[in-house]
Amino acid sequence: MNPLLEVRELTKHFGGVLANDRIDLAVNAGELVGIIGPNGAGKSTLFELITGFAKPDRGAIRFDGRSLLGRSTYEINRAGIARTFQKMRLFLGMTALENVMVGAIPRMDDLGEVRARARECLAFVGLADREAMPARALSTGFRKRLELARALATRPRLLLLDEVTGGVDQRAIPALMALVRRLREEGVTVVAIEHNMRVVMDLCDRIVALHLGHVIADGPPAVVSGDEQVVRAYLGHAAA
Amino acid sequence: MRRRVTVATTGVAVLGLACLGVPFLLGNYGLHLLVLVSMYVALSASWNILTLAGQLTLGHAGFFGVGAYTSALLALRLGVPFPLGMAGGAVGAAILAAGVGFICLRLRGVYLAIATLSLVEALKIVVLNVPDFTEGPIGITLSPVFRGARLPAYFVMLGVAILPVLATVWIKRSKLHVIFGSIREDEGAAQMLGINTTAYKVFAFALSAFFAGLAGGFYPHYITYTVPDTAFNIGLSIEAQIMPILGGLYTVAGPVVGAVVLTLVGEYLRTTFGAANLLIYGIAMVLVILWFPDGLVGLGRRWWQARVPVPVREGVADVR
Numbered sequence: 419m420n421p422l423l424e425v426r427e428l429t430k431h432f433g434g435v436l437a438n439d440r441i442d443l444a445v446n447a448g449e450l451v452g453i454i455g456p457n458g459a460g461k462s463t464l465f466e467l468i469t470g471f472a473k474p475d476r477g478a479i480r481f482d483g484r485s486l487l488g489r490s491t492y493e494i495n496r497a498g499i500a501r502t503f504q505k506m507r508l509f510l511g512m513t514a515l516e517n518v519m520v521g522a523i524p525r526m527d528d529l530g531e532v533r534a535r536a537r538e539c540l541a542f543v544g545l546a547d548r549e550a551m552p553a554r555a556l557s558t559g560f561r562k563r564l565e566l567a568r569a570l571a572t573r574p575r576l577l578l579l580d581e582v583t584g585g586v587d588q589r590a591i592p593a594l595m596a597l598v599r600r601l602r603e604e605g606v607t608v609v610a611i612e613h614n615m616r617v618v619m620d621l622c623d624r625i626v627a628l629h630l631g632h633v634i635a636d637g638p639p640a641v642v643s644g645d646e647q648v649v650r651a652y653l654g655h656a657a658a
Numbered sequence: 659m660r661r662r663v664t665v666a667t668t669g670v671a672v673l674g675l676a677c678l679g680v681p682f683l684l685g686n687y688g689l690h691l692l693v694l695v696s697m698y699v700a701l702s703a704s705w706n707i708l709t710l711a712g713q714l715t716l717g718h719a720g721f722f723g724v725g726a727y728t729s730a731l732l733a734l735r736l737g738v739p740f741p742l743g744m745a746g747g748a749v750g751a752a753i754l755a756a757g758v759g760f761i762c763l764r765l766r767g768v769y770l771a772i773a774t775l776s777l778v779e780a781l782k783i784v785v786l787n788v789p790d791f792t793e794g795p796i797g798i799t800l801s802p803v804f805r806g807a808r809l810p811a812y813f814v815m816l817g818v819a820i821l822p823v824l825a826t827v828w829i830k831r832s833k834l835h836v837i838f839g840s841i842r843e844d845e846g847a848a849q850m851l852g853i854n855t856t857a858y859k860v861f862a863f864a865l866s867a868f869f870a871g872l873a874g875g876f877y878p879h880y881i882t883y884t885v886p887d888t889a890f891n892i893g894l895s896i897e898a899q900i901m902p903i904l905g906g907l908y909t910v911a912g913p914v915v916g917a918v919v920l921t922l923v924g925e926y927l928r929t930t931f932g933a934a935n936l937l938i939y940g941i942a943m944v945l946v947i948l949w950f951p952d953g954l955v956g957l958g959r960r961w962w963q964a965r966v967p968v969p970v971r972e973g974v975a976d977v978r
Contacts, residue, residue, distance in 0.1 A: 469850060490856075491849035501850055509843035512836070520840040523833050524852035532833065572852050 420483055422447040422607050423468070423499075423576055428477035430463055437463040439631035440477070445576070445609055450602050452622035452639070453611045456651055459628035461611045462504055465578050469501050470494045481576065496524060500574035502565040504581050504611070508553040514540060514564055515549035521571030539567040543597060559590035566597065570606075577601065579610040583617050595621055619643060627651070665962070669911075681812050689808035693880060695921045696815035697873050701894060702901035702913035703822035704869035710829060710908055711862035712842030714767055717758065717774030718898040720781050721751040721867035723889035725874025727785060730798040730884045740803055744818075744875035751871025752864040759863030763856060775895060782890035797885030800878055811880050818876055822869040826910050838862065870898075904946055906953030915954050 421444035428441040438460045445451050453461050466472040468479055470491040479486045486494055500521075509517050518536035526532050540546050543563040548556065553564060562582055569577060582598065583591045595617060602608055612618045618625055618639065625642040627635040629651040635642045642648055681692060705718050725747030732738035732746050762773050785792045792798075804810040829835055837858055840848035845855050878884035897920065905916025923942075927935035950957045 471846065490854075491846070492852050492854050495850055495852040503847070507844045507847035507850075509840050509847065511843055512839050516836050516839065519836045520848060520853065521851040523837060524854075529833055568851060 421445055422449075422482060423609070424478075424480040425464070425468070426478040426480075428464070428467060428479065429475045430460075430467055430472065431475055432463075436631045438467065438474070441628075441631070441633055443626060443633065443636075445607060447575070447607050448602070448605070450598070450608045450621060450623050451610070452618040452625045453609060453628060454613070454615070454618055454625055454642075454648075455628035458630070459651075460631040461628055462580060463631075464628070465501060465580055465611065468494075468578065469499060492524070495572055495574075498573075498575035499578065500569035500572045500576070501578040502562075502569055502580055502582060504584065506561050506565050508561055508564060508568075510554040511552060513550055513552055514545055514556065514567075517553050517564055518567045518571045521568045525573060536567075536571055539570045540564075542570060542600075543567040544593075559586050559594070562586060562594060563597070566601075570601070574606060576607045576609070579608060579612075581611055581613060583612065583614050591617065615643065677816055681809060686808050689812050691922070691925060693808070693812050693815045694925075695918055696812065696819040697877060698897060698901060698917040698921050699819035699914050700815075700822055700869055700873035701898040702905070702917040703819070703826060704866045704873075705898040706902040706907070706913040707822060707826060707829065707869075708862050708866035709902065710826070710842065711838040711859060712845070713759075713859060713862060714771050715774040716771045716892075716895040716899060717755070717777045717867075718870050719889075719891050719894035720774070720778040721755055721870035722874035722877075722894055723778070723781055723785075723886075723891075724751045724754050724867075725871030726878045726884045726889040727792065727798075727874075728871070729875035730800060730878045731792065733800055733879070734793075734798050740876065740879040743879070744872055747875025748868045748872040751874065752868040755863040755867030756860050759860045760856075763859065775892065778890050778892055778895060782886045785886045785890065792886075795886060797883055798878065799883045802882045803876075803879040814876055815873070815880070818869070818873050821872065822866075823910060823914060825865065825869070826913075830910065834858075900943065902953075904943065904953055906955030909953070909955050912953050912955045919954065 423443070423445040425441055425443040428438050429436070430438040441460070441464060443464075453464070455461050463472065467474045468486065470486065470489055470493075474487070481494075481497055481499060484497070486497070489497070509520065515533070515536055518539050519532050522532045522535040522539075526535065537546065537549065540549055543566050545560060545563055545567060548560065553561065556564060566582070579598065583594055586594065591614070598608060598610065598621060610618075610622070612621075622639055624637065625635070625639050626633060627642055627645070627648045629647070634647045634651060635645040681689060684692065701718055701722060705715070708715055725744070728750040729740065729743035729747035732743040733740065738746070758774065758777060762770055765773055786794055789795075829838065837848070837853055840851070840853060841855050841858060849855050874889070878889070901916035901920050902913040903916070904920060905914065906912025924935070924939060927938050931938055946954075
């Protein structure tokens with residue numbers, strides 16, 4: 419069976435910085451893959467390239483067997499990929515419901531249907547009673563949920579999460595993790611960039627570690643977290 | 659909620675009756691003012707449409723001028739009657755704007771404003787430089803529409819003014835409300851949700867310019883001439899922007915209120931204070947924008963809510 423997402427030899431320079439250097443990555447349908455790596459490892463760049471926000475210098479990206487190269491972001495979303503952002507990009511002046519409606523609109527014609535679908539997604543993330551609040555008025559934890567709901571409204575097959583627990587109150591993290599697990603149970607394949615090692619170890623089937631634009635490890639959480647190169651990348655040479 | 663609807667309905671009914679009834683009581687000067695007010699409502703409301711989609715532009719004088727010249731040239735060269743000329747002007751402006759919108763896709767904020775502002779000058783220079791076709795700086799003289807009768811001319815311009823207002827109401831009630839809002843707030847995020855922002859931005863440009871071109875298409879028939887300096891007058895772009903800001907950005911009523919107030923106040927100052935009028939106008943503008951950033955409509959709404967406590971509707975973008 420072909421992987422749902424297949425990235426080959428993906429390379430991207432920003433000026434003199436090699437942000438992604440011949441990255442290979444395959445994600446099968448139904449997997450929950452974590453991407454780890456120190457700051458500047460190229461994790462977010464990888465997401466930028468997959469979602470068409472930046473153009474790769476070289477390499478291939480295939481989703482469900484079809485190349486995504488040269489396609490615009492909205493087409494990539496319609497193909498079945500949704501994403502949340504590291505620095506959340508909510509429509510702050512719009513209500514929670516309106517935020518989610520945007521994601522539902524390209525897939526349905528009737529405004530009533532759009533609203534109903536948006537309410538479903540809000541309920542899924544536990545924001546049903548806050549639909550009339552402006553996104554601006556929500557706490558960070560709720561904003562993360564709203565971003566998730568918005569991505570879900572597009573009915574993705576693959577969801578890219580960029581630090582879904584970043585900046586969130588420690589107590590709010592278990593609930594967010596439970597949400598990601600439920601998503602996977604609903605049949606969504608998830609790739610999550612995550613800094614919190616406890617979260618990754620707990621949540622993911624497989625971990626991919628990046629360092630300076632390279633994949634330095636790819637395997638089950640227990641193996642990757644013990645990997646000598648990974649430990650060295652995080653803690654420096656002395657620790658290894 | 660219900661009270662709010664009643665207020666809006668009553669307001670529209672009163673305004674409608676005033677628009678239809680008052681003109682019969684006015685002389686030529688009063689009617690001329692109403693034609694101007696209507697023209698500015700058309701420009702201001704159509705500019706507001708583009709701004710709803712997050713596109714801050716200063717090209718409305720260009721769209722107006724293309725409408726004016728298309729319509730005037732159709733009349734001059736081919737003897738086309740003014741309603742067809744207006745349609746031609748509107749379509750011409752819309753096509754031009756779609757092209758401009760497409761070329762300026764990557765420009766944001768002030769850069770887009772500068773690019774669209776230079777469009778106005780560029781168009782004027784083009785018109786000036788092909789006098790064999792456009793009559794150059796001398797302009798085009800037309801015979802007065804309705805044999806110079808002001809009342810029917812006013813009703814035509816009133817129709818031109820109502821269309822972009824109705825279009826705004828339609829946008830607010832359709833999916834476009836949320837789509838335009840998302841593009842205004844964060845274009846990249848909107849794309850990531852499957853919105854073809856390019857198509858919607860180009861559409862907003864074309865729709866907005868269509869109404870400006872329609873107003874431009876009628877104006878030369880009304881004042882019986884058009885010259886490059888008045889057709890492509892950057893002042894029009896500025897007013898089309900200031901009026902909705904003063905009245906209340908992103909609202910249906912704001913551009914209308916702003917256009918009515920500024921046209922009438924401007925005329926009063928001009929006739930009363932002579933040369934000092936622009937100074938007073940400018941100072942008043944600055945003060946109003948500083949004190950009431952959500953415009954006269956916002957001011958009125960707050961005043962109303964203080965008097966009649968109703969549950970405040972949450973959601974800034976949903977403000978009508």
